[in-house]
Amino acid sequence: MAKIIYVDHEGTERTVEASNGESVMEAAIKNSIPGIDAECGGACACATCHVYVDEAFMDKVGMPEDMEQSMLDFAENVKETSRLSCQISVSDDLDGLKVSTPESQH
Numbered sequence: 001m002a003k004i005i006y007v008d009h010e011g012t013e014r015t016v017e018a019s020n021g022e023s024v025m026e027a028a029i030k031n032s033i034p035g036i037d038a039e040c041g042g043a044c045a046c047a048t049c050h051v052y053v054d055e056a057f058m059d060k061v062g063m064p065e066d067m068e069q070s071m072l073d074f075a076e077n078v079k080e081t082s083r084l085s086c087q088i089s090v091s092d093d094l095d096g097l098k099v100s101t102p103e104s105q106h
Contacts, residue, residue, distance in 0.1 A: 035101030
């Protein structure tokens with residue numbers, strides 16, 4: 001289990017417990033986190049689960065692979081820390097992970 005902190009565009013933080021092996025997106029959907037719609041259900045076929053990863057965790061979550069990068073090309077306001085939350089698998093190493101949702105997704 002890991003605690004994941006979701007921050008909306010207004011700075012409101014919501015902390016949830018996420019099970020190892022589930023995606024950051026799945027944990028968000030289970031807990032009704034605003035700004036993460038996940039229209040494709042986690043198939044990496046849209047960018048409606050776009051998040052900004054806190055820089056302190058970038059080494060742990062890694063860089064997007066080619067398919068994810070292609071989807072990020074369709075997202076608005078992409079930054080160096082942008083990831084699709086459906087592609088980030090929860091593990092104990094991610095305890096305390098903070099991700100922020102872009103204003104365009106609210």
